[in-house]
Amino acid sequence: MTSSLYERLGGTEGITKIASDLVDIHIANPRIGPRYAGSDVAAVKNGAATFFITGTGGPSVYKGKDMLGTHKGMNIDNDEFIAVLDDALVALEKNNIGQREKEEVLYVLYSMKSEIVRV
Secondary structure: OOOOHHHHOOHHHHHHHHHHHHHHHHHHOOOOHHHHOOOOHHHHHHHHHHHHHHHOOOOOOOOOOOHHHHHOOOOEOHHHHHHHHHHHHHHHHHOOOOHHHHHHHHHHHHHOHHHOEOO
16 A cells, blocks of 8 residues: 555654745745745744645644635735745755655645635
C-alpha cells in the first residue's frame, strides 16, 4: 500500500518544518511579504502547518477557515499566486522533498486557485 502524502512529507514534524520555512520565505518575498505585515507569524505558521497536515492525509487538526473564506476580499492577483507556488517549491526543496511529492503538493495548491485569486 502506498504511503499518504502526509507520511511522505515527514508527518506532523516534517510538514510543520516545511510550513515554517514556507512562511519565512513568503515574508522575505518582496512580491507577497507585505501581505504579512502585522501578522502573528506563529499563528500563520500554525495555520499553514495544520492546513497541510489535514489536507495531506494526516490527522484532522486544522481549525481555520476554508480557502475561499481565508482569501475573500484580499484581491490576490495571479502573479502573487504564482509567487506563492514558487515559494512552496523552494520550501519543499529546502526540506529535501522528492520530485513526486513536490508535484503532488503543487498540484493540490494549484487546484485551489479559483478559491484564492481575485475572490
